Amino acid sequence: METMIKKLAVICKLLALLAVGTGPSIAGEFRPLDMPDQKYQSAPRTYQGKSADQNYNSTYRQFKADVSKKTPAERESLRSYFKDKRDEAIMKEQWQEVKYYTGLLDILGQ
Numbered sequence: 001m002e003t004m005i006k007k008l009a010v011i012c013k014l015l016a017l018l019a020v021g022t023g024p025s026i027a028g029e030f031r032p033l034d035m036p037d038q039k040y041q042s043a044p045r046t047y048q049g050k051s052a053d054q055n056y057n058s059t060y061r062q063f064k065a066d067v068s069k070k071t072p073a074e075r076e077s078l079r080s081y082f083k084d085k086r087d088e089a090i091m092k093e094q095w096q097e098v099k100y101y102t103g104l105l106d107i108l109g110q
Helices: 002-026 050-070 072-091 097-109
Strands: none
Touching: 050 097, 072 097
16 A cells, blocks of 8 residues: 555656646747748759750760661660660669660660
């Protein structure tokens, strides 16, 4: 019985500490959220020089020109290599690389 009273006393003290300790934080003042200034929003970027599409197309055009000079065995070797690289990119979920290697494989397939 005596141990039960000690346990209840400890539990009461802990509850009292919890009530006192969390009281001010629960009853804190609500303040409105401050929105960021509009002047800090980034402006759209403009790029000088070639666009990404132009670089992309010139890469494929150059590859197509280079491939046309290769033997069928060399093209088959490239096809196998690019298929492996594309499959690795798929496994790693690197979709830009998948698109790149698929484009190269499309050129080789023609």
